[in-house]
Amino acid sequence: MSAEIRPARSAALTYAGLVLTPLFWAGNAVVARGTVDSIPPLSMAFWRWVIALAILLPFAMPGILRNLRVIREHLGSMVVLATFSVGAFNSLLYVAAVTTTATNIALINATIPIFVSLLAWIILGDRTRPIQALGIALAILGILAVVARGDISVLTGLQAQPGDLIMVAAVFSWGLFSVLLRRQAVPLPGFTFLSTQILLGTLVILPFYLADLLFFSGGFELTRETAMPLAYFAIFPGILAYACWNYAVHSIGPSRAAIFIYLTPVFAAILASIFLGESLGQFHIIGGMLILVGLVLATRAGRPIPEYRKLS
Structure with missing residues (x-):
């Protein structure tokens, strides 16, 4: 294979992965x-x-066995990180799906970089330039427009959909994880860190799952119709999206890769329209534009936000 073909194929894989990643994340909300x-x-x-x-x-x-000493030394930090990421983020996202739309979930989810930047300023003391502060403010206005569904009385009368507020809590949880990840860095290879986080996060979810199973929901019947979504959640927005994302970040850097995150709500709106019959309201367009402009200003101006590992 010639030297010219190899870089071209590598670039094609990179950008294919960057398009598939937000598609898989959007599918997470829709499914x-x-x-x-x-x-x-x-x-x-x-x-x-x-x-x-x-x-x-x-x-x-x-890799886990090779790094067992490091894992033991940082077990407290890793449990905290796993609680906010694997444990809380997706659990809250799925709870939000009970009472809000896939489009709203994806729009609010797209503001994760804003929450990371805001919490890095509050917790780590990162300096925020005026234009970045403007971006954060615009993105928050966009969230409020989506949550209020274009009606200010929804906010003043505390009538927002519970799912929208739960989704805000989910992205706050991921933002907190991202900032703590930077402050409490664990010296593990990426794949070992991911696997250990999933293991610990699953153990964090276990008692809540058992309580829900025994006293509330009663669980579900395992059929083809229920097994397929679970397989999708595990393989596509979980493993494959993570693999695609990390390959892209190593190839073109986090700043250029981050632009493709903005495709998530676009894909979610299209998929939700096709498969769920959801329609876009004017508040989606206005809120989405405010979020998009806010994200561009907050993440492309001045010092980049802290890197974060996406597990949605």
């Missing part, structure tokens, strides 16, 4: 919304990670 009536949210979160673990552990175990 969750479409199946939340047949699979309880906590069952969805727990079994998603159990399936992912079953796939990853045979490959990850040698």
